[in-house]
Amino acid sequence: MTSKSLTSPRPVTPLGILVAKLEHLSQQIEALDSVDANLKSELRQASALASGLDPYLSHCTTPESSALASLVKRTQAEDWSQRFSDSETVQQLEQEMLSGHVEGQTLKFFVHLTQAKRVLEIGMFTGYSALAMAEALPDDGKVVACEVDAYVAKFAQQCFDQSPDGHKILVKVAPALLTLKQLAAANETFDLVFIDADKAGYVDYLNLLLDTGLLSPNGLICVDNTLMQGQPYLSSESTANGVAIASFNQTVVDDPRIEQVLLPLRDGLTLIRRV
Ligand SMILES: C[S@@+](CC[C@H](N)C(=O)[O-])C[C@H]1O[C@@H](n2cnc3c(N)ncnc32)[C@H](O)[C@@H]1O
Numbered sequence: 001m002t003s004k005s006l007t008s009p010r011p012v013t014p015l016g017i018l019v020a021k022l023e024h025l026s027q028q029i030e031a032l033d034s035v036d037a038n039l040k041s042e043l044r045q046a047s048a049l050a051s052g053l054d055p056y057l058s059h060c061t062t063p064e065s066s067a068l069a070s071l072v073k074r075t076q077a078e079d080w081s082q083r084f085s086d087s088e089t090v091q092q093l094e095q096e097m098l099s100g101h102v103e104g105q106t107l108k109f110f111v112h113l114t115q116a117k118r119v120l121e122i123g124m125f126t127g128y129s130a131l132a133m134a135e136a137l138p139d140d141g142k143v144v145a146c147e148v149d150a151y152v153a154k155f156a157q158q159c160f161d162q163s164p165d166g167h168k169i170l171v172k173v174a175p176a177l178l179t180l181k182q183l184a185a186a187n188e189t190f191d192l193v194f195i196d197a198d199k200a201g202y203v204d205y206l207n208l209l210l211d212t213g214l215l216s217p218n219g220l221i222c223v224d225n226t227l228m229q230g231q232p233y234l235s236s237e238s239t240a241n242g243v244a245i246a247s248f249n250q251t252v253v254d255d256p257r258i259e260q261v262l263l264p265l266r267d268g269l270t271l272i273r274r275v
Pocket of ligand 1: 125
């Protein structure tokens with residue numbers, strides 16, 4: 001393992017980016033004698049309102065397990081700067097990919113609520129969400145986790161081996177679309193699916209889940225990053241991921257087979273079910 005000193009993740013959610021912008025603006029305005037004290041105070045309040053939210057959500061959420069906490073530490077200690085995913089789009093791997101405490105606890109809740117026994121994850125990285133969901137499964141439950149990159153798959157497996165729930169996770173190292181087609185051909189079904197891989201692939205993953213028996217009749221699909229740092233609703237120029245997510249979100253809106261809700265959790269989490 002190549003390692004580095006711990007650095008804080010950069011902001012990758014609409015709220016995180018808003019916090020950084022408000023703090024920057026606030027610092028600049030504070031330094032100006034010409035700006036009214038009330039205006040400075042209002043800006044400080046706006047900044048505090050935004051910056052306090054994520055820490056408070058985390059404080060009020062059940063703490064993560066020691067296995068998840070050590071997976072986070074290991075992921076943050078790794079030097080990802082030279083690591084590129086084995087995917088077709090040659091994606092830079094980075095610690096910010098990890099979903100983390102509040103989203104992990106949310107996924108655990110969905111596993112409990114749906115009483116899922118079989119979970120499919122599309123895009124695993126170092127395994128945070130896979131392990132969080134595995135922790136909520138009964139002992140004979142299964143998470144099938146799709147990951148294209150062999151290095152992160154090995155990294156995640158080492159973390160799973162340290163956890164009492166790691167045996168519930170089966171890692172499939174290949175492009176997810178290929179794995180999904182193989183699972184569908186083998187008549188496998190899943191009660192809960194978490195989509196969190198290449199954004200350009202989201203529409204294909206959704207269609208495959210709905211067109212085959214992969215999603216059980218009352219199955220729940222959770223899709224990550226559907227706010228993509230605010231790009232789908234901003235008028236400024238989008239990245240390729242922003243364009244892909246905007247197109248995916250519209251596909252979901254237009255599909256009469258499903259109903260959905262987009263939750264403003266972290267970078268956006270869309271819940272989808274068949275109607
Ligand atoms: C955002 S990360 C997943 C984060 C993880 N779900 C978590 O919560 O910690 C996306 C992962 O998808 C993987 N990926 C990208 N394209 C893929 C593909 N076509 N098939 C399978 N995995 C893919 C990347 O290598 C990366 O590890």
